[in-house]
Amino acid sequence: MKKSINPYLSITGLFAITLTVFSCSQNPELKNSPEPGSVSANIESEDQSSGFKSTASLNEKDKEKTTDSRAKKKLIKTGNLVLESGHIEKSKAHLDRAIQSLDGYYDNEQFSKSGYEYRYSLTVRVPAKNFDRMLQAIHNGNDEIVSKNIQTDDVSGEYIDLETRLKSKRAYLARYEAFLTKAKNMEELLQIQEQIRELIEEIESQEARLSFLDDQVGYSTLDIELYKPLSHHVTPSEEPGFWEKAKNALAKGWTGIVVLFLGLLSIWPLLVILVPAGIYGYRKLKNPKN
Incomplete structure (x- = not known):
């Protein structure tokens, strides 16, 4: 006896097979590829x-x-x-x-x-x-x-x-x-x-x-x-000798002369008055009759 096929089951099975084939055809690596910035x-x-x-x-x-x-x-x-x-x-x-x-x-x-x-x-x-x-x-x-x-x-x-x-x-x-x-x-x-x-x-x-x-x-x-x-420490060998002392004395003497000369220059107006007066007084004392 020939068996009849349930049309509802046939449609359901066909749909399941189609869905499986479609899923397997997708590339999983592309689906999981990261978006820019992630x-x-x-x-x-x-x-x-x-x-x-x-x-x-x-x-x-x-x-x-x-x-x-x-x-x-x-x-x-x-x-x-x-x-x-x-x-x-x-x-x-x-x-x-x-x-x-x-x-x-x-x-x-x-x-x-x-x-x-x-x-x-x-x-x-x-x-x-x-x-x-x-x-x-x-x-x-x-x-x-x-x-x-x-x-x-x-x-x-x-x-x-x-x-x-x-x-x-x-x-x-x-x-x-x-x-x-x-x-x-x-x-x-x-x-x-x-x-x-x-x-x-x-x-x-x-x-x-x-x-x-x-x-x-x-x-x-x-x-x-x-x-x-x-x-x-100052040692005897470091003390100045005779010629060094003489040189220092001459230097000090010359310095004194320079200071004296400069001092006389600073009082030249007074010297202009005192020198002639001194000469006149000396002559009067030497020759009172004049």
């Missing part, structure tokens, strides 16, 4: 769906690394010393030997001489592990410590923060570079390139700061002012 949002969305790790969501392994980093302090040690020396060249030689034996070096070295002192202005860099030994070597010397200031700065927090930010920025940079291949138009491409440029600048800046902190932590800095005061 590149960052799409990357963050992809990061969340793929389990990408942001700064705010560290996994257990990263947390363990962070805890280990915190356990090792990042300390910057600096100091300022003023030393008074009885023999400045011997004191300088003592510092040279101490610095060389402790694997240090002079970052700056200046010498000056004035009428009252000799002075060395020194900036010393030594490995942080030898900083206390350098101070002890100075204490063991023959110089008097006039002033001393030692400072320790803990930069562990800043260091860990920079490391965490760098790791995050490098990961995002890799994501942006990979996203370049998915750009669908020139506007989107330029937007991604601008984000990459900004990330590279931030990464380089933070890397430079980390490098500076590593240098300051690894090598301590000690500023030293080493001086010797000069006291002036």
Whole structure:
């Protein structure tokens, strides 16, 4: 016996098949392509769906690394010393030997001489592990410590923060570079390139700061002012001789004559009156009859 086909079921099945074929023919990549101005949002969305790790969501392994980093302090040690020396060249030689034996070096070295002192202005860099030994070597010397200031700065927090930010920025940079291949138009491409440029600048800046902190932590800095005061004493050899005294006396005599002549010039009207009167009086006294 021939079975009859339900027309309602046939229409429904045909509609379902048509809808499935239409859905499969669509390009999912084009449907999901980001609109201009929404590149960052799409990357963050992809990061969340793929389990990408942001700064705010560290996994257990990263947390363990962070805890280990915190356990090792990042300390910057600096100091300022003023030393008074009885023999400045011997004191300088003592510092040279101490610095060389402790694997240090002079970052700056200046010498000056004035009428009252000799002075060395020194900036010393030594490995942080030898900083206390350098101070002890100075204490063991023959110089008097006039002033001393030692400072320790803990930069562990800043260091860990920079490391965490760098790791995050490098990961995002890799994501942006990979996203370049998915750009669908020139506007989107330029937007991604601008984000990459900004990330590279931030990464380089933070890397430079980390490098500076590593240098300051690894090598301590000690500023030293080493001086010797000069006291002036007149010795017999410094007293003037006979000819020097005679020269000085002649100079003083000539100066006196010049002063007298200038003084007479200043009273010339009085001399004009007194000189003739004096001559007339002298003649009257000599010849009263005249």
